[in-house]
Amino acid sequence: MSDQPYEYYVDIVTKRYFHGIDNGDMDLVMGCFHSDASLREMSSNTLHDGYDAIKEMFVALFAAHSRIWHGNFVHTADTRECAICSQFSVEVTSIETHELVRYESGNRFYLEDGKFRSVFVYMSGETLLK
Amino acid sequence: MQYQSTLDRNALVDLALNKYFANVDNKNLAAVLDCFHDNAMITVQTSFTLHEGKENIKRMFVDFMDGFDVIIHRDFTCTVDEGNGRIAASFVAELTDPQGNKTFLENTNFWRVRGDKFQEVYIYMSGENPLV
Numbered sequence: 001m002s003d004q005p006y007e008y009y010v011d012i013v014t015k016r017y018f019h020g021i022d023n024g025d026m027d028l029v030m031g032c033f034h035s036d037a038s039l040r041e042m043s044s045n046t047l048h049d050g051y052d053a054i055k056e057m058f059v060a061l062f063a064a065h066s067r068i069w070h071g072n073f074v075h076t077a078d079t080r081e082c083a084i085c086s087q088f089s090v091e092v093t094s095i096e097t098h099e100l101v102r103y104e105s106g107n108r109f110y111l112e113d114g115k116f117r118s119v120f121v122y123m124s125g126e127t128l129l130k
Numbered sequence: 131m132q133y134q135s136t137l138d139r140n141a142l143v144d145l146a147l148n149k150y151f152a153n154v155d156n157k158n159l160a161a162v163l164d165c166f167h168d169n170a171m172i173t174v175q176t177s178f179t180l181h182e183g184k185e186n187i188k189r190m191f192v193d194f195m196d197g198f199d200v201i202i203h204r205d206f207t208c209t210v211d212e213g214n215g216r217i218a219a220s221f222v223a224e225l226t227d228p229q230g231n232k233t234f235l236e237n238t239n240f241w242r243v244r245g246d247k248f249q250e251v252y253i254y255m256s257g258e259n260p261l262v
Contacts (some may be wrong), residue, residue, distance in 0.1 A: 006213070042236055042256045043176060076216040076240060078209040080139075085209045085218035087175075087240055087252060104175045106238055106254040108209070108220060120220065122238060122254035124176050 004114055009077040009084040013109060017116075018070040018088075024062050030055055032116050039119040067093040067100075082111045090123075133244035135215025142210050142217045146241055150248075151203045151221075157195045163188055165248050172251045177258075194260060200226035215243040225260060233260070 012032055020028030030051065033039075039048040039057070048054045061068070072089040090103040108120040137145060145165060153161040163184060172181040172190070181190045195201070202224040209218045223235040235257050242250040 042238075042254070045256065074216075074240075074242075076209050076211040076214070076218040078211060081209055083209045085238065085240065104178075106175065106240060106252065108218070108238060120238070122176055122256075124178065 004079065004082075004111075006077055006079055008114065009079070009109075009111070010075050012111070012114070012116075013075065013084055013086050013107075014073060021058070021061075022068050022070055024068075026055070026058060026062070029058055034112065034115045034117055037116050037118065039121065041121045041123065043121075043123050064095060065092045066095045066098075067091070084109050084111075131242075131250075133215055133242055133249050135212075135243040136246050137212075137215065137243055139210050139212045141246070142212065142215070142241075142243065143208050145243065145246070145248075146208065146217050146219055146239070147206055151206075154191070154195075155201050155203055157201070159188070159191055159195065162191055166251075167244060167247050167249050170248050170250065172253065174253045174255060176253075176255045197227065197260065198225045199228055200224075217241050217243070233257070235260075 016028055017032045020026070020032075033051055033054055035051045037051060037054060039054050040046065048057045069091045070088050074087045075084055076086070077084040085106065085108045087106045090105050091100060093100045104124040106122045109116055110118045135142070150162060150165045166184055166187055168184045170184060170187065172187055173179070181187045203221050204224065205222045207220045211217070218238060218240045220236070220238045223237055225233040225235075227233075235255055237256060238254045240252040241248050
């Protein structure tokens, strides 16, 4: 059972993690992760294992896009299991091509002591999280 | 859309794992379809495949069950949002076709429950979509 209330799970996902990504705030994003956290993109089976590997992936993501937006969230949050699964839309605009691409995604976040221990990402198209 | 569910935590898990997946694996088509409202929708979000209404959902399951000799869903991890009638589950799907070829997928389903049945189901797949 979690020490955090239901809204904590929704807030860390939307107001800290995705808000940080959408605004290029690396400290806000990385503050959501434990040092030994992992992030795995399931559709391409891409594993980012550990804080530094996750940060490296976000450095590349921020460098490649002029706009990143996450919205249309629907959450399945479970305080007993310290987990939240979120469905959402993503729009990104490439700095290089100026092309806007939209994805429909689903993430599973598993938390420990209020931070992400493991994150699993599904994307509708080619993975952004290389 | 937000729906009103009548199911508690244990009943949501029972609907997803026992009434739905166990009957998919045993090819009990009528019992599988009984989990859905007549106007339910299944969306395979990773391939943008939509099955709208019970008749279309039935057609998809008939083809799916005919297409594989053995269907196994296992290793479930459930996330349950009882207050909102939602449940998500990650799992391994192990599919064996008539030629003996095996396909392994690591998927996640999201179910939105209205009353005591599925209104919306969203499936995110790690590989090619067999639910066509």
